[in-house]
Protein backbone atom coordinates (compact mmCIF):
# COMPACT_ATOMS: atom_id res chain seq x y z
CA UNK A 761 0.00 0.00 0.00
CA UNK A 762 1.37 3.45 -0.89
CA UNK A 763 0.71 6.71 0.96
CA UNK A 764 -1.78 7.62 -1.81
CA UNK A 765 -3.98 4.55 -1.24
CA UNK A 766 -5.17 6.01 2.07
CA UNK A 767 -7.15 8.82 0.48
CA UNK A 768 -10.78 7.72 0.83
CA UNK A 769 -10.54 6.77 4.51
CA UNK A 770 -8.38 9.68 5.59
CA UNK A 771 -10.16 12.43 3.60
CA UNK A 772 -13.37 11.85 5.58
CA UNK A 773 -11.50 11.92 8.90
CA UNK A 774 -9.49 15.04 7.97
CA UNK A 775 -12.63 16.89 6.84
CA UNK A 776 -14.58 16.11 10.00
CA UNK A 777 -11.70 16.81 12.38
CA UNK A 778 -10.81 20.07 10.63
CA UNK A 779 -14.39 21.35 10.69
CA UNK A 780 -14.58 20.64 14.42
CA UNK A 781 -11.19 22.23 15.13
CA UNK A 782 -12.31 25.45 13.46
CA UNK A 783 -15.74 25.31 15.09
CA UNK A 784 -14.31 25.08 18.62
CA UNK A 785 -11.03 26.97 18.06
CA UNK A 786 -11.61 29.45 15.24
CA UNK A 787 -8.11 30.98 15.48
CA UNK A 788 -6.28 27.63 15.39
CA UNK A 789 -3.32 26.91 13.18
CA UNK A 790 -3.70 23.44 11.73
CA UNK A 791 -0.76 21.12 11.06
CA UNK A 792 -1.85 18.13 8.99
CA UNK A 793 -0.05 14.85 9.71
CA UNK A 794 -2.02 12.42 7.59
CA UNK A 795 -1.37 10.69 4.27
CA UNK A 796 -1.48 11.30 1.38
CA UNK A 797 0.03 14.33 3.08
CA UNK A 798 -0.18 17.01 0.41
CA UNK A 799 -3.73 16.14 -0.59
CA UNK A 800 -4.88 15.89 3.02
CA UNK A 801 -3.40 19.35 3.61
CA UNK A 802 -5.40 20.59 0.61
CA UNK A 803 -8.51 18.85 2.03
CA UNK A 804 -7.99 20.49 5.44
CA UNK A 805 -7.58 23.88 3.75
CA UNK A 806 -10.88 23.38 1.89
CA UNK A 807 -12.64 22.21 5.06
CA UNK A 808 -11.22 24.94 7.33
CA UNK A 809 -12.16 27.88 5.07
CA UNK A 810 -9.48 30.04 6.73
CA UNK A 811 -6.47 31.79 5.15
CA UNK A 812 -3.83 29.38 3.84
CA UNK A 813 -1.14 30.62 6.25
CA UNK A 814 -3.07 28.77 8.99
CA UNK A 815 -3.35 25.34 7.37
CA UNK A 816 -0.24 23.41 6.43
CA UNK A 817 1.29 19.96 6.54
CA UNK A 818 4.20 18.20 8.21
CA UNK A 819 6.42 16.27 5.83
CA UNK A 820 9.50 18.23 4.79
CA UNK A 821 11.14 18.21 8.22
CA UNK A 822 10.66 14.44 8.47
CA UNK A 823 11.94 13.76 4.94
CA UNK A 824 14.88 16.12 5.42
CA UNK A 825 15.77 14.40 8.70
CA UNK A 826 15.94 11.05 6.87
CA UNK A 827 18.00 12.57 4.06
CA UNK A 828 20.43 14.10 6.59
CA UNK A 829 20.66 10.83 8.55
CA UNK A 830 21.55 8.86 5.39
CA UNK A 831 24.21 11.44 4.46
CA UNK A 832 25.64 11.35 7.99
CA UNK A 833 25.78 7.57 7.91
CA UNK A 834 27.40 7.55 4.44
CA UNK A 835 30.15 9.93 5.63
CA UNK A 836 30.36 8.57 9.18
CA UNK A 837 29.86 12.09 10.56
CA UNK A 838 27.40 13.67 12.99
CA UNK A 839 24.10 14.74 11.39
CA UNK A 840 24.21 17.88 13.52
CA UNK A 841 26.24 19.98 11.06
CA UNK A 842 24.28 18.85 8.03
CA UNK A 843 22.03 21.46 6.42
CA UNK A 844 19.65 20.32 3.73
CA UNK A 845 16.48 21.24 1.93
CA UNK A 846 13.81 19.28 0.16
CA UNK A 847 10.85 20.31 -1.99
CA UNK A 848 7.71 18.77 -3.46
CA UNK A 849 5.17 16.19 -2.41
CA UNK A 850 5.58 13.72 0.46
CA UNK A 851 5.85 10.72 -1.83
CA UNK A 852 8.17 8.85 -4.15
CA UNK A 853 8.68 12.00 -6.24
CA UNK A 854 9.82 14.30 -3.41
CA UNK A 855 12.81 16.43 -4.38
CA UNK A 856 15.84 16.44 -2.06
CA UNK A 857 18.10 19.29 -3.22
CA UNK A 858 21.86 18.52 -3.25
CA UNK A 859 22.49 22.14 -4.28
CA UNK A 860 21.12 23.17 -0.88
CA UNK A 861 22.86 20.41 1.10
CA UNK A 862 26.07 20.92 3.01
CA UNK A 863 28.09 19.34 5.80
CA UNK A 864 29.34 22.08 8.11
CA UNK A 865 29.28 24.40 5.12
CA UNK A 866 30.99 21.96 2.71
CA UNK A 867 28.80 21.34 -0.37
CA UNK A 868 27.68 17.69 -0.29
CA UNK A 869 28.79 17.09 -3.88
CA UNK A 870 32.40 17.64 -2.76
CA UNK A 871 32.02 14.79 -0.29
CA UNK A 872 29.76 12.17 -1.89
CA UNK A 873 30.01 10.97 -5.52
CA UNK A 874 26.92 11.65 -7.64
CA UNK A 875 25.89 8.00 -8.04
CA UNK A 876 25.90 7.44 -4.25
CA UNK A 877 24.09 10.73 -3.72
CA UNK A 878 21.36 9.63 -6.12
CA UNK A 879 21.03 6.35 -4.17
CA UNK A 880 20.63 8.35 -0.94
CA UNK A 881 17.95 10.50 -2.63
CA UNK A 882 16.09 7.32 -3.73
CA UNK A 883 16.31 5.91 -0.21
CA UNK A 884 14.96 9.19 1.21
CA UNK A 885 12.03 9.11 -1.22
CA UNK A 886 11.17 5.59 -0.04
CA UNK A 887 12.02 6.25 3.62
CA UNK A 888 8.45 5.84 4.90
CA UNK A 889 8.04 2.53 3.05
CA UNK A 890 11.37 1.27 4.39
CA UNK A 891 10.17 1.80 7.96
CA UNK A 892 6.80 0.18 7.26
CA UNK A 893 8.60 -2.87 5.83
CA UNK A 894 10.87 -3.08 8.87
CA UNK A 895 8.35 -2.61 11.67
CA UNK A 896 5.04 -3.47 10.01
CA UNK A 897 3.49 -0.06 10.61
CA UNK A 898 4.17 3.59 9.86
CA UNK A 899 6.87 5.61 11.57
CA UNK A 900 5.67 7.57 14.58
CA UNK A 901 8.70 8.89 16.49
CA UNK A 902 10.22 10.93 13.64
CA UNK A 903 6.86 12.34 12.41
CA UNK A 904 5.97 13.26 16.00
CA UNK A 905 9.30 15.00 16.51
CA UNK A 906 8.95 16.90 13.24
CA UNK A 907 5.43 18.05 14.11
CA UNK A 908 6.64 19.13 17.57
CA UNK A 909 9.36 21.26 15.91
CA UNK A 910 6.67 23.02 13.87
CA UNK A 911 4.48 23.59 16.94
CA UNK A 912 7.46 25.04 18.79
CA UNK A 913 8.21 27.46 15.95
CA UNK A 914 4.60 28.72 16.13
CA UNK A 915 4.22 28.81 19.91
CA UNK A 916 7.61 30.48 20.50
CA UNK A 917 7.38 32.58 17.32
CA UNK A 918 10.89 31.53 16.31
CA UNK A 919 10.48 32.42 12.60
CA UNK A 920 12.35 29.23 11.75
CA UNK A 921 12.79 28.34 8.09
CA UNK A 922 11.45 24.83 7.54
CA UNK A 923 10.26 22.81 4.57
CA UNK A 924 6.49 22.64 5.07
CA UNK A 925 3.57 21.55 2.90
CA UNK A 926 1.91 24.87 2.01
CA UNK A 927 -0.89 26.02 -0.27
CA UNK A 928 0.83 27.77 -3.17
CA UNK A 929 -0.54 30.94 -4.66
CA UNK A 930 1.79 31.67 -7.56
CA UNK A 931 5.04 30.65 -5.84
CA UNK A 932 7.09 28.27 -7.99
CA UNK A 933 4.68 29.16 -10.80
CA UNK A 934 1.90 27.07 -9.19
CA UNK A 935 -1.54 27.75 -7.71
CA UNK A 936 -4.24 25.80 -5.86
CA UNK A 937 -1.93 23.00 -4.83
CA UNK A 938 -0.39 22.06 -1.49
CA UNK A 939 3.29 21.22 -1.92
CA UNK A 940 6.44 21.11 0.19
CA UNK A 941 8.38 24.39 0.07
CA UNK A 942 10.60 26.33 2.49
CA UNK A 943 8.62 28.72 4.67
CA UNK A 944 9.13 31.02 7.64
CA UNK A 945 7.13 29.57 10.52
CA UNK A 946 6.07 31.85 13.40
CA UNK A 947 3.12 32.85 15.56
CA UNK A 948 0.94 33.52 12.52
CA UNK A 949 1.64 30.11 11.02
CA UNK A 950 3.28 30.43 7.60
CA UNK A 951 4.63 33.99 7.62
CA UNK A 952 6.37 33.75 4.25
CA UNK A 953 6.90 31.22 1.49
CA UNK A 954 10.47 31.31 0.18
CA UNK A 955 10.41 31.11 -3.61
CA UNK A 956 13.82 29.63 -4.50
CA UNK A 957 15.50 30.16 -7.85
CA UNK A 958 15.71 26.60 -9.15
CA UNK A 959 17.87 25.14 -11.91
CA UNK A 960 16.06 23.78 -14.98
CA UNK A 961 16.63 20.23 -13.69
CA UNK A 962 15.22 21.04 -10.26
CA UNK A 963 12.19 22.70 -11.88
CA UNK A 964 11.45 19.55 -13.89
CA UNK A 965 11.71 17.39 -10.75
CA UNK A 966 9.38 19.73 -8.84
CA UNK A 967 6.87 19.77 -11.68
CA UNK A 968 6.91 15.96 -11.80
CA UNK A 969 6.25 15.87 -8.07
CA UNK A 970 3.45 18.45 -8.41
CA UNK A 971 1.87 16.33 -11.17
CA UNK A 972 1.86 13.29 -8.88
CA UNK A 973 0.15 15.35 -6.17
CA UNK A 974 -2.37 16.76 -8.70
CA UNK A 975 -3.33 13.23 -9.76
CA UNK A 976 -4.29 12.40 -6.18
CA UNK A 977 -6.01 15.79 -5.79
CA UNK A 978 -8.18 14.81 -8.76
CA UNK A 979 -9.23 11.65 -6.88
CA UNK A 980 -10.27 13.86 -3.96
CA UNK A 981 -12.15 16.26 -6.27
CA UNK A 982 -14.00 13.26 -7.80
CA UNK A 983 -15.16 12.28 -4.30
CA UNK A 984 -17.14 15.60 -4.28
CA UNK A 985 -16.71 16.11 -0.55
CA UNK A 986 -16.13 19.86 -0.80
Ligand SMILES: O=C(O)C[C@H](O)C(=O)O
Pocket residue numbers: 763795850887888889891892897898899903
Ligand atom coordinates in the same frame (compact mmCIF):
# COMPACT_ATOMS: atom_id res chain seq x y z
O1 LIG B 1 5.00 6.46 4.95
C1 LIG B 1 4.34 6.29 5.98
O2 LIG B 1 3.72 5.26 6.18
C2 LIG B 1 4.26 7.33 7.04
C3 LIG B 1 4.92 8.59 6.70
O3 LIG B 1 4.44 9.13 5.52
C4 LIG B 1 6.40 8.46 6.64
O4 LIG B 1 6.99 8.92 5.67
O5 LIG B 1 6.95 7.87 7.57
